[in-house]
Amino acid sequence: MAVTEAPAxxxxxxxxxxxxxxxxxxxxxxxxxxxxxxxxxxxxxPILAAMYQSLFTxxxxxxxxxxxxxxxxxxxxxxxxxxxxxxxGERFWNAxxxxxxxxxxxxxxxxxxxxxxxxxxxxxxxxxxxxxxxILVPWAIPxxxxxxxxxxxxxxxxxxxxxxxxxxxxxxxxxxxKAAVIIADTWKTAPFIGLLVLAGLQVIPAEVYEAAKIDxxxxxxxxxxxxxxxxxxxxxxxxxxxxxxxxxxFDLPYVLxxxxxxxxxxxxxxxxxxxxxxxxxSAAAFAVLLFLYIVVVAYAFVRLLGADVIGDARxxxxxxxxxxxxxxxxxxxxx
Amino acid sequence: MTAVTTxxxxxxxxxxxxxxxxxxxxxxxxxxxxxxxxxxYIVMLLDALRASKDVLRTPTTFWPRDWQFTTFNTVLSDxxxxxxxxxxxxxxxxxxxxxxxxxxxxxxxxxxxxxPGRIPFLFLVLVTQMFAPTSLVxxxxxxxxxxxxxxxxxxxxxxxxxxxxxxxxxxxxxxxSAIPDEVEExxxxxxxxxxxxxWRIMLPLTRPGLVTAVIFTFxxxxxxxxxxxxxxxxxxxxxxxxxxxxxxxxYEQNWDQLFAAAIIAIVPVVILFAVIEKHLVGGxxxxxxx
Numbered sequence: 001m002a003v004t005e006a007p008a009x010x011x012x013x014x015x016x017x018x019x020x021x022x023x024x025x026x027x028x029x030x031x032x033x034x035x036x037x038x039x040x041x042x043x044x045x046p047i048l049a050a051m052y053q054s055l056f057t058x059x060x061x062x063x064x065x066x067x068x069x070x071x072x073x074x075x076x077x078x079x080x081x082x083x084x085x086x087x088x089g090e091r092f093w094n095a096x097x098x099x100x101x102x103x104x105x106x107x108x109x110x111x112x113x114x115x116x117x118x119x120x121x122x123x124x125x126x127x128x129x130x131x132x133x134x135i136l137v138p139w140a141i142p143x144x145x146x147x148x149x150x151x152x153x154x155x156x157x158x159x160x161x162x163x164x165x166x167x168x169x170x171x172x173x174x175x176x177x178k179a180a181v182i183i184a185d186t187w188k189t190a191p192f193i194g195l196l197v198l199a200g201l202q203v204i205p206a207e208v209y210e211a212a213k214i215d216x217x218x219x220x221x222x223x224x225x226x227x228x229x230x231x232x233x234x235x236x237x238x239x240x241x242x243x244x245x246x247x248x249x250f251d252l253p254y255v256l257x258x259x260x261x262x263x264x265x266x267x268x269x270x271x272x273x274x275x276x277x278x279x280x281x282s283a284a285a286f287a288v289l290l291f292l293y294i295v296v297v298a299y300a301f302v303r304l305l306g307a308d309v310i311g312d313a314r315x316x317x318x319x320x321x322x323x324x325x326x327x328x329x330x331x332x333x334x335x
Numbered sequence: 336m337t338a339v340t341t342x343x344x345x346x347x348x349x350x351x352x353x354x355x356x357x358x359x360x361x362x363x364x365x366x367x368x369x370x371x372x373x374x375x376y377i378v379m380l381l382d383a384l385r386a387s388k389d390v391l392r393t394p395t396t397f398w399p400r401d402w403q404f405t406t407f408n409t410v411l412s413d414x415x416x417x418x419x420x421x422x423x424x425x426x427x428x429x430x431x432x433x434x435x436x437x438x439x440x441x442x443x444x445x446x447x448x449x450x451p452g453r454i455p456f457l458f459l460v461l462v463t464q465m466f467a468p469t470s471l472v473x474x475x476x477x478x479x480x481x482x483x484x485x486x487x488x489x490x491x492x493x494x495x496x497x498x499x500x501x502x503x504x505x506x507x508x509x510x511x512s513a514i515p516d517e518v519e520e521x522x523x524x525x526x527x528x529x530x531x532x533x534w535r536i537m538l539p540l541t542r543p544g545l546v547t548a549v550i551f552t553f554x555x556x557x558x559x560x561x562x563x564x565x566x567x568x569x570x571x572x573x574x575x576x577x578x579x580x581x582x583x584x585x586y587e588q589n590w591d592q593l594f595a596a597a598i599i600a601i602v603p604v605v606i607l608f609a610v611i612e613k614h615l616v617g618g619x620x621x622x623x624x625x
Contacts, residue, residue, distance in 0.1 A: 027529070028450060031440035035460065035500060038437055042497035043463040046474025050466070053473070120365050131365045132612060133605060135372050140604035142558040142576040145597045148583070149379055152590070159378050162397065187375065195550070196506070199543045233509045241502055244464045251560065272469040280473055287470030294465040302458065 047291070054079055054284035072281065079285035091262070092270065092286075099266045099290070101178075102253075103246040106185045107239060113186065114193025115235070119223075121194065122201045132198075139191040147255035150184040154256070177257045177264050185252055189245075193238045200234030201227065236305055243301065247294050267293075376598075383407065383595040406595045416596060418571045419578035424603060425488060426563075426574055427556040430495035434552045435545070437496070438503035443533055445504075446511030447519065457508065464501045472565045479566060490566050491574070495556040502555075503548040510544030511537065546614045553607055557600075575600050 056072040057079060083092050121132055138146065153159045154170035161168055170180045204227070212222050250268035257264045259273065267290040274283035386401035410416050441460075445453050475494060476485065484490040514537065522532040538545065560576040567573045579600065582593035 024448070024450075028444060028448070031444040032456065034437040035441040035504060038433075038493070038497050038500055039460065039463050042475075042493050043466070043471065045478050046471045047463075047466050049474035049477065050470055117368055120368060131369055133608060134369045136605070136608055137376055137601055138372055140554055140557070140601050140608075141376075141597060142560060142579070142600070144560050144576060145579060145593075145600075146375075148593065149375055149597070152382070153375060153378060159397065187372065191372070192551075196547060199547045202543045233513070234506075237505050237509055240461075241464065241505070244461075248465075248467045250467065250469055268467045268469055271467055275469065275473060283470055284473070287467045291466050295462065298461060298465060299458070302454075302461075 050284040050287055053280055054282075054288050056281045058279055058281060075281070079282045080289070082282065083285060083289065091265070092267070094262055095265045095267045095270050096293075098178075098264060099247055099249065099268075102181065102185070102249055102266065103243055105182055106189075106246050107242050109182070109186050110190045110193050110242060111235070111239060113190040114238070115197055117190065117194035118197035118201055118231075119227075121198050135191045135194060138188050139195075141188070143188065143251045144255055146184060146188050147252050150180065150187075151256050154180045173261045173263045175263070177253075177261060181253045181256060181264050184256055185246070185249070188252075189242065193235070193242065196234050196238040197231050200231035204230050240298065240301055244294060244298060247290070247297065379594045380598060383591050383598060385591060387589070387591050403591070406591045407599070410592055410595045410599060415570065415578065415581075416599075419573055419575045420600070420603075422488070422567075422572055423557060423574040423576070423600070426491055426495060427553050427603075429488075429492045430499065430556040431549055431552045433492070433496040434499050434503045435549060438500055438507055438548065439533075439538070439545075442504045442507035443511050443537060446508045457505065460501045460504050463497065468498075468561045472561055475562060476565050485566055486569050486572065488572065491559070491563050494562045494566070495559055498559065498562075499552040499555050502551055506548050506551070507541065507544050510541040514540050542614045546611050549611065550608060554604060557604060 055074060055076060057075040058072050082088060117135055121135075141149070155161075156167070156169055158170075160170065168176050170176050208226055208230075209222060212226055217225070248268050249266050250272060253261075253264035253266060254269055254272070259269070267286060271283045271286035271290065274280075274286060381397070381399055383406055384402055384404060385399035386403040387406070389400050445456060479485050479487075479490045518536060518540065519532055522536045527535065558576060559574070563574045563577045567577060570578070575596070579593060579596050582589045582596060
């Protein structure tokens with residue numbers, strides 16, 4: 001029970017007294033190095049390269065003697081200032097707003113649907129296996145293909161309009177394009193959250209629910225006081241990774257709606273378009289700005305929900321879960 | 336009529352009535368979920384079975400006017416498609432293996448040992464998930480070009496492993512943390528070595544987490560597009576995600592073949608899931624300490 005108090009700061013917990021410090025260090029090196037090596041070699045270099053690249057501008061036009069200029073020159077923070085100035089600035093802030101908007105809306109909807117799916121899948125009933133397998137399918141479809149599929153569905157003459165009997169031009173700019181992206185993203189990734197929460201639900205011992213039932217806790221208070229606290233670590237990790245993914249959203253709006261559509265343009269799309277025009281410095285600057293934004297969001301998320309995300313809350317939650325249903329017996333009795 | 340029955344059922348004891356309702360409501364709710372999530376997939380299936388000449392015809396109909404079952408055969412006997420499929424299976428399987436082998440020790444250590452650099456380590460791992468892949472690709476290409484690994488399986492296997500390592504470390508860390516210290520201590524007292532504890536006690540206990548990490552990594556590697564698009568130019572070595580796009584280009588629009596290929600592409604994932612799904616269920620922690 002040493003873990004209950006101030007987990008992050010305590011360098012030595014009691015279970016480690018069996019091993020010497022040196023032994024401990026060697027073990028750490030042995031177990032952590034593979035991860036660090038793979039990440040640093042494969043992703044570390046490209047990130048640093050992009051940061052470096054963002055300080056350079058590709059030469060354009062001709063020099064004094066009439067030769068076409070080639071190569072790149074160092075321009076410091078010019079790429080960054082260019083992003084924020086004039087019309088480009090408006091475009092950036094619009095993309096920034098879209099990125100944030102999609103992230104917030106999609107993650108909220110996906111969490112609600114995903115948790116509902118997990119609760120349904122966790123119950124024993126006929127056809128459970130079929131449901132598990134079928135909700136996995138959307139997620140197993142490559143994003144590019146699902147974007148193509150939804151473009152097909154949201155075609156002016158497509159199935160969506162056919163079903164609701166309306167003539168909505170989904171892929172034209174405006175709220176409908178945003179809605180199409182949100183629907184497609186939810187369809188694809190709510191199962192991600194559903195499956196993660198399901199895995200979290202599996203670890204909850206059945207006795208906890210039996211005890212709560214004997215105490216007369218209603219289904220809703222069981223969910224609030226037992227299920228939610230116990231699946232929270234798994235759920236928060238799922239949400240964290242969904243946020244990171246959605247902030248980098250690219251292929252879905254790009255393939256489903258298309259380029260040059262302000263209502264669905266995200267920062268990732270801007271970076272991609274700059275890369276396509278061989279303006280690598282400017283593209284890298286967009287990517288670095290997005291990166292900084294994501295770092296801030298992720299840091300805030302981990303800080304605010306710290307213990308739950310990192311998994312230190314484990315000792316506290318079961319106690320809280322045991323304590324609270326008692327309080328809610330009165331409420332639980334009324335159906 | 337229904338109003339009357341509900342009104343009369345109120346004074347009756349609640350238990351049987353509720354469980355009856357539950358017996359109907361749950362599968363019904365499940366069915367609704369299936370319908371919503373499989374709906375678009377059914378659209379895809381129907382288009383794959385539609386006669387090629389009708390696929391782009393307007394106005395569209397939900398049911399095919401003429402059925403055409405040969406599209407699946409066409410796709411399956413296409414050697415290019417089979418090559419892409421082979422690449423995808425190879426890349427996704429190897430990446431998943433690497434991710435599990437590398438992530439398990441790291442997650443185990445960070446979860447069981449509260450060393451000072453623990454949170455920075457976890458955050459550093461997370462940082463690799465924060466850079467837009469579309470921009471990462473430029474640096475990745477240069478790097479693999481210098482190492483003359485462009486156009487090799489190794490390059491995309493390594494990239495896929497790195498892309499999914501963060502999630503695997505985080506999720507496994509959560510599951511390892513959830514196991515009470517007493518379990519491990521008991522194993523030590525019984526004379527189990529450190530690796531023995533990990534292998535014989537901890538891994539079986541975190542099986543749902545392990546299975547989750549495997550499914551997630553496999554699917555993510557299976558679906559990876561941007562990096563493979565850049566690093567694999569050899570048509571025979573492309574993975575499915577990249578190859579499949581050549582069914583619909585500016586020159587030819589074989590939507591039926593695209594959809595048939597997409598449906599076939601899901602089969603390996605569903606098989607993997609069917610095989611390991613039972614391990615997702617049944618956390619063994621329930622009875623491990625009393």
